[in-house]
Amino acid sequence: MYNLRLLRLLRHSVITKSAGRALTHSPPCRLLASHHKRRPQLGAVPSDQLDQLKADYLDRRSELSNEDWHRVRNILTDSYKYINGSNVDAVVLGLCSSAEKLPLAKSYLSYLQAQGIEPNAATLGRLLRVYNAAYHTRTLSDEEQAEIVHICDTLQGAHETLDASSCEHLIHGLVATKQHWQRAVPLLDMMKVTSAPSVAAYSTLAAKAFSAEQPELAWRLLEEMLQARKLPKCEVYLAHLAQSAQQAQTLGAQLERLLLFLERHDIVISDLVAQQLLALAQRLPQQLQVTATRLDRMGKCGACQQHLQHVAISDAQFAELRESFLAKVLIRNDVFQKSTPQEVARFKQYVEQTAPYDCVIDGLNVAYSTGNKKPPQQLAKLLATVVRYFKERRKRVLVLGRQHMRNWSKPAMQYIQNNASVFLTNNLTHDDPFLLYATLHSGQDTDFFSRDLMRSHAFLLGSELKAVFRRWQQEHQYSLVTQTQTGQIIVKEPIRYRLSAHKVGNVWHVPCCEAYTPNPPESFEVPEKWLCLSIAQNVV
Numbered sequence: 001m002y003n004l005r006l007l008r009l010l011r012h013s014v015i016t017k018s019a020g021r022a023l024t025h026s027p028p029c030r031l032l033a034s035h036h037k038r039r040p041q042l043g044a045v046p047s048d049q050l051d052q053l054k055a056d057y058l059d060r061r062s063e064l065s066n067e068d069w070h071r072v073r074n075i076l077t078d079s080y081k082y083i084n085g086s087n088v089d090a091v092v093l094g095l096c097s098s099a100e101k102l103p104l105a106k107s108y109l110s111y112l113q114a115q116g117i118e119p120n121a122a123t124l125g126r127l128l129r130v131y132n133a134a135y136h137t138r139t140l141s142d143e144e145q146a147e148i149v150h151i152c153d154t155l156q157g158a159h160e161t162l163d164a165s166s167c168e169h170l171i172h173g174l175v176a177t178k179q180h181w182q183r184a185v186p187l188l189d190m191m192k193v194t195s196a197p198s199v200a201a202y203s204t205l206a207a208k209a210f211s212a213e214q215p216e217l218a219w220r221l222l223e224e225m226l227q228a229r230k231l232p233k234c235e236v237y238l239a240h241l242a243q244s245a246q247q248a249q250t251l252g253a254q255l256e257r258l259l260l261f262l263e264r265h266d267i268v269i270s271d272l273v274a275q276q277l278l279a280l281a282q283r284l285p286q287q288l289q290v291t292a293t294r295l296d297r298m299g300k301c302g303a304c305q306q307h308l309q310h311v312a313i314s315d316a317q318f319a320e321l322r323e324s325f326l327a328k329v330l331i332r333n334d335v336f337q338k339s340t341p342q343e344v345a346r347f348k349q350y351v352e353q354t355a356p357y358d359c360v361i362d363g364l365n366v367a368y369s370t371g372n373k374k375p376p377q378q379l380a381k382l383l384a385t386v387v388r389y390f391k392e393r394r395k396r397v398l399v400l401g402r403q404h405m406r407n408w409s410k411p412a413m414q415y416i417q418n419n420a421s422v423f424l425t426n427n428l429t430h431d432d433p434f435l436l437y438a439t440l441h442s443g444q445d446t447d448f449f450s451r452d453l454m455r456s457h458a459f460l461l462g463s464e465l466k467a468v469f470r471r472w473q474q475e476h477q478y479s480l481v482t483q484t485q486t487g488q489i490i491v492k493e494p495i496r497y498r499l500s501a502h503k504v505g506n507v508w509h510v511p512c513c514e515a516y517t518p519n520p521p522e523s524f525e526v527p528e529k530w531l532c533l534s535i536a537q538n539v540v
Helices: 004-024 047-058 066-079 088-095 099-115 121-135 142-158 164-174 181-191 199-211 215-227 234-245 248-264 271-283 315-330 333-338 341-354 363-367 376-391 403-407 410-419 431-442 455-460 463-476
Strands: 288-293 359-362 397-402 421-425 447-449 477-483 489-492 502-504 507-513 529-535
Touching: 047 066, 047 088, 066 088, 066 099, 088 099, 088 121, 099 121, 121 142, 121 164, 142 164, 164 181, 164 199, 181 199, 199 215, 199 234, 215 234, 215 248, 215 463, 234 248, 234 271, 248 288, 248 463, 248 502, 248 507, 248 529, 271 288, 271 507, 271 529, 315 431, 315 463, 341 421, 341 431, 359 363, 359 376, 359 431, 363 376, 363 397, 363 431, 376 397, 376 410, 376 477, 376 489, 397 403, 397 431, 403 421, 421 431, 431 447, 431 455, 455 463, 463 477
Parallel strands: 359 397, 359 447, 397 421, 447 477
Antiparallel strands: 288 529, 477 489, 502 507, 507 529
């Protein structure tokens, strides 16, 4: 059976070998070989063959004989050309990755010990992941936690600097311990030497910090990962709610902080988190009321009958957004790489002379909305139809385009020039900064027409202004849905109420989605499901 004596022998062997290498090679820091080589991915193995292997040897088993393990090892190395003696052990433990297979994984380590085979870093890392899987289903015993610590000591003792993958394995192992989990915090910084820490690494550590009553560390990690454009996993919020529920005197304040966090970062919670909030309200009805609800077309909550808050930003926020956009987005080196200072100056002067507008249209974006392989005549006609849409509504329009559009259909382009202001940039210029500058310069009431989600521009503004930008964008962005066979256009108009978590009076409205996704769509679609949530005032 896998035991602490094996780990001590393992650690001594690895350190001795590493020390021997250091006499002949003396780099400033030693990286694991896995930093340079791609590790085997189980997904590359045909699933039907793996299923058969697991059914024959691994399912419903807590240990195998040495003969059976030898047979499993040989099947893998003989059947798959990319599985060999150096990576087969990690592959085997990958097949034992579920929580109930921890005894089986330890049985395999005992087999390796009996064969005199030294597990490498990838193998031990996979074993730590199995411990972590078990930790999520039950409390690990003191002996199991000690085994985790010895594995981590072995790996860290043998290598001054670990690669990102090994760091992540260690983080997942250490969070399964009660006394040593904080050793994972500096490993997160070590990951940054070779790559950005993953969503999983951030999330599992933040969740542990909440569970271990270290909320400030957890919030710091959450802010850091969102600054890196990584969305926390559900386990973080579940850990926060579980810990908050144990402290009735601070429950309201902790929930309020969570909801403000969701609001600030425009986060939509999953059904899993929503169900936990509903269950918490059932347990503590005097402190928390939560109802699953939906909105009508005008943004009225079906539970409390209140209308959601208007999405508009304040005059002060708009002024700050306009000023920051000019500094952080328009006047940047990468803008001038696709344009010139002279063109930017010419455009700004044109806007000064012709603004304000009711709507600024991205001409190429509109023209290519239904496909970019259509003849110029059709492209020009579609753009003219969009200009007519606003002209019929007595709107003053600016169309941004490129010089090559002068060669498009004369009648359609003539209609556009007669009914809108037109500014054509050179053919390599990025249109978006010009579009947003003209819209912002024209004031709070100006809209723009484009299908572009403007993600990169929002990111450049920083986390605080990004939220303001998104609200402004939601209120002012029109886009083309489609054009019918008869030539009519279907336009998506802005949604005027807020789509993120926010408070109306003393009631929070929280949007929900089916399941967590690391890269949720940033389009402005109304979530079908919401929570209507109120916290008793005496517990906030």
